[in-house]
Amino acid sequence: MNKNQEFLLYNSGSRTKEVFKSLKPGKVGMYVCGITPYSDSHLGHGRCYVVFDTLRRFLTYLGYEVNYIQNITDIDDKIINKSLETGKTPAEISRKYFDLFMDSMEKLNVAPASNHPKVTGNIPEIIEFVEGLISKEFAYERGGSVYFRVSSLKGYGSLSGREDAQEENLASRVDLEDEKADSRDFAVWKKDEEHGWDSPWGKGRPGWHIECSAMSRKFLGDEFDIHGGGLDLIFPHHENEVAQSRALTGKEPARFWVHNGMVTLKGDKMSKSTGNFFLLNELLSKIEGPVLRFYLLSAGYRQLLDFTIEKVEGVKNSFLKLKELKKELENSDLEYDGEISTNNPAILALLDDLNTPRAIGEIFKLTLPVLEKIYSGSAEKDEMEAAWEMLRIVEEILGVDLKDTGHGEISDEDIENLISERNAHRKEKRFAEADAIREKLSLMGIIIKDTPSGTKWVWEKGIEDIDE
Numbered sequence: 001m002n003k004n005q006e007f008l009l010y011n012s013g014s015r016t017k018e019v020f021k022s023l024k025p026g027k028v029g030m031y032v033c034g035i036t037p038y039s040d041s042h043l044g045h046g047r048c049y050v051v052f053d054t055l056r057r058f059l060t061y062l063g064y065e066v067n068y069i070q071n072i073t074d075i076d077d078k079i080i081n082k083s084l085e086t087g088k089t090p091a092e093i094s095r096k097y098f099d100l101f102m103d104s105m106e107k108l109n110v111a112p113a114s115n116h117p118k119v120t121g122n123i124p125e126i127i128e129f130v131e132g133l134i135s136k137e138f139a140y141e142r143g144g145s146v147y148f149r150v151s152s153l154k155g156y157g158s159l160s161g162r163e164d165a166q167e168e169n170l171a172s173r174v175d176l177e178d179e180k181a182d183s184r185d186f187a188v189w190k191k192d193e194e195h196g197w198d199s200p201w202g203k204g205r206p207g208w209h210i211e212c213s214a215m216s217r218k219f220l221g222d223e224f225d226i227h228g229g230g231l232d233l234i235f236p237h238h239e240n241e242v243a244q245s246r247a248l249t250g251k252e253p254a255r256f257w258v259h260n261g262m263v264t265l266k267g268d269k270m271s272k273s274t275g276n277f278f279l280l281n282e283l284l285s286k287i288e289g290p291v292l293r294f295y296l297l298s299a300g301y302r303q304l305l306d307f308t309i310e311k312v313e314g315v316k317n318s319f320l321k322l323k324e325l326k327k328e329l330e331n332s333d334l335e336y337d338g339e340i341s342t343n344n345p346a347i348l349a350l351l352d353d354l355n356t357p358r359a360i361g362e363i364f365k366l367t368l369p370v371l372e373k374i375y376s377g378s379a380e381k382d383e384m385e386a387a388w389e390m391l392r393i394v395e396e397i398l399g400v401d402l403k404d405t406g407h408g409e410i411s412d413e414d415i416e417n418l419i420s421e422r423n424a425h426r427k428e429k430r431f432a433e434a435d436a437i438r439e440k441l442s443l444m445g446i447i448i449k450d451t452p453s454g455t456k457w458v459w460e461k462g463i464e465d466i467d468e
């Protein structure tokens with residue numbers, strides 16, 4: 001059921017926040033550019049897919065059924081180069097790195113898209129798209145490759161808003177300069193005898209941008225609601241994508257263009273070219289997935305995020321408090337089964353262009369005092385219910401899992417038993433024994449805390465050995 005709440009979403013196309021309205025009632029078609037799996041994913045990828053997973057969750061909360069398409073660029077210059085380096089086939093390489101990427105996504109609680117189409121699985125659709133562009137004279141064949149004629153499309157450059165956008169293709173990826181009628185033109189099909197597919201222009205493979213035009217059209221139609229990706233894709237990738245789609249269909253493919261900001265490390269863009277980046281799977285071996293996700297959402301999605309381990313530590317402390325609160329609420333006799341109120345201040349923040357930092361601020365403002373009150377035994381039922389509602393937003397919409405999972409063999413019950421044992425020792429003033437149990441728990445990663453309402457415990461996972 002649609003909640004009819006006004007959701008303002010920033011549209012890079014109009015450079016303004018607009019009221020989100022789907023093309024079809026109750027349904028959203030969302031396309032987000034996926035990865036090129038040729039090496040390990042980095043934190044910038046983590047941020048992008050956490051942001052769009054959160055957007056998907058929020059749209060779902062608002063009552064939409066979201067059809068989320070995220071492509072896999074499983075054939076490309078970089079994959080072919082890696083294949084030459086390693087002796088593995090492009091398919092083996094893309095499978096390996098895509099699986100690693102999906103492992104990281106699972107740790108970040110990013111749900112798989114509704115569909116992850118591969119370039120290699122959509123070659124006929126891509127060829128058909130290119131044929132359409134040629135027949136409408138927006139593209140031409142030269143020496144077995146096909147190029148998009150930039151000068152043929154009015155309004156080229158409007159998405160990225162660069163007056164000089166047409167010139168900038170000059171500096172973009174390797175196209176065979178000599179063959180192009182105009183240096184601004186870009187390849188939609190590349191001649192490739194070795195790794196190519198049969199096509200009307202001989203053996204070749206898709207250019208960089210055409211796959212997204214062809215696959216978004218195939219899975220979502222000529223027009224759909226949201227097209228997303230990292231801000232670095234706006235030019236030339238999205239500009240060229242929208243040019244191809246407009247040229248073929250005469251329609252605007254996406255109603256909303258949504259771009260997330262980049263991640264930097266002390267001011268340097270985190271990308272492979274600078275060598276200054278954090279590999280996701282490495283980070284996730286040191287930082288719990290939910291903590292990293294919470295951290296990534298602690299900045300507005302359009303802002304630049306400068307990674308510092310101190311900020312992650314800060315987020316982690318807050319996260320542990322929410323976990324404690326959840327445990328307290330579950331152990332209380334309160335039976336909460338309420339709906340998330342449409343006036344919840346965290347929801348109101350998210351309605352304003354998915355303002356996650358403001359939402360998180362509202363969540364802490366309400367929940368932390370309740371946790372203190374629970375400790376001192378003075379929390380009222382309605383306060384506890386309001387806190388519970390906030391935790392549902394944390395888990396269901398922000399996607400930050402507060403469950404205690406993945407901590408090895410020991411069960412909650414075993415932990416509780418050890419704590420009772422320790423407390424019995426303390427009562428009898430056998431402090432050495434009591435301390436030994438505390439130490440044992442600590443070695444298992446469990447922190448205990450004595451409060452007026454009894455001994456509390458939380459999982460502690462160290463964030464060590466991260467060099468900045």
Ligand SMILES: [Zn+2]
Pocket residue numbers: 032033034212237241
């Ligand atoms: Zn794309």
